[in-house]
Amino acid sequence: MRLEYFEMVDRVLEHGPERLVARARVPEASPVFEGHFPGFPLLPGVLMIETMAQAAGWLIVARSGFARMALLAKVGEAKLRGMVKPGAELTVTAELRHDGSGYAVLHGSLAEGEARAAEAELTLKTLPFPAAELETAVRARARAIGLA
Amino acid sequence: MSPAPSDAFSTIADIIAETANIDRAKITPEAHVINDLGIDSLDFLDIVFEIDKRFGIKVPVEAWTEQVNSGKAPAEQFFVMGSLAKRIEELVAAKQG
Numbered sequence: 138m139r140l141e142y143f144e145m146v147d148r149v150l151e152h153g154p155e156r157l158v159a160r161a162r163v164p165e166a167s168p169v170f171e172g173h174f175p176g177f178p179l180l181p182g183v184l185m186i187e188t189m190a191q192a193a194g195w196l197i198v199a200r201s202g203f204a205r206m207a208l209l210a211k212v213g214e215a216k217l218r219g220m221v222k223p224g225a226e227l228t229v230t231a232e233l234r235h236d237g238s239g240y241a242v243l244h245g246s247l248a249e250g251e252a253r254a255a256e257a258e259l260t261l262k263t264l265p266f267p268a269a270e271l272e273t274a275v276r277a278r279a280r281a282i283g284l285a
Numbered sequence: 286m287s288p289a290p291s292d293a294f295s296t297i298a299d300i301i302a303e304t305a306n307i308d309r310a311k312i313t314p315e316a317h318v319i320n321d322l323g324i325d326s327l328d329f330l331d332i333v334f335e336i337d338k339r340f341g342i343k344v345p346v347e348a349w350t351e352q353v354n355s356g357k358a359p360a361e362q363f364f365v366m367g368s369l370a371k372r373i374e375e376l377v378a379a380k381q382g
Contacts, residue, residue: 210327237337238346240330260330 189245
């Protein structure tokens with residue numbers, strides 16, 4: 138993870154048409170931890186949700202053959218079950234629930250070892266890449282995390 | 286089990302009333318889902334998800350929007366309640382073959 142760049146997924150471990158599993162390692166140090174919280178650093182819950190949303194997004198991007206981008210539209214049934222500390226090795230999983238016209242609904246989950254850290258139902262809007270620069274960046278990032 | 290086609294309007298109206306918190310009495314066959322009912326894009330997405338699930342179909346919202354935006358079809362053909370129910374019935378019938 139590079140929290141300041143919103144790069145939450147480090148490596149895709151497995152993926153198919155309806156499921157993607159990835160690794161995400163929380164950095165030991167980040168300016169984020171200076172405020173959240175002084176003397177008691179924790180990965181913010183919104184970044185746990187962001188990590189699940191990015192895994193869901195990668196699944197949708199891969200499913201479309203890199204023809205479409207996915208944007209987070211709704212977070213439902215979010216449960217932040219555990220505190221995640223710097224250095225934690227997380228496994229993030231995204232599972233497709235429904236592939237609609239211009240949107241998709243997925244279940245995201247985050248775990249540290251056997252311990253469940255978070256889960257949520259995620260609705261993503263899907264659309265053709267709105268900018269060539271974005272498509273290039275997404276493809277480059279996909280290669281870096283082993284998705285393409 | 287999917288509702289019978291004749292139930293499509295009332296099923297969709299119930300979904301809209303529940304999902305977007307709209308008075309059920311306002312949801313008439315003549316009501317435009319955006320102009321009259323004030324449904325925004327996120328609520329509409331939730332409604333379409335519920336319709337997809339309830340009827341076992343995939344409402345082709347992108348294709349409809351494209352037809353409207355390109356001038357090939359009027360918005361009323363898809364986004365007025367009575368027409369929307371007919372389109373859903375057609376999709377269900379096509380799926381059932």
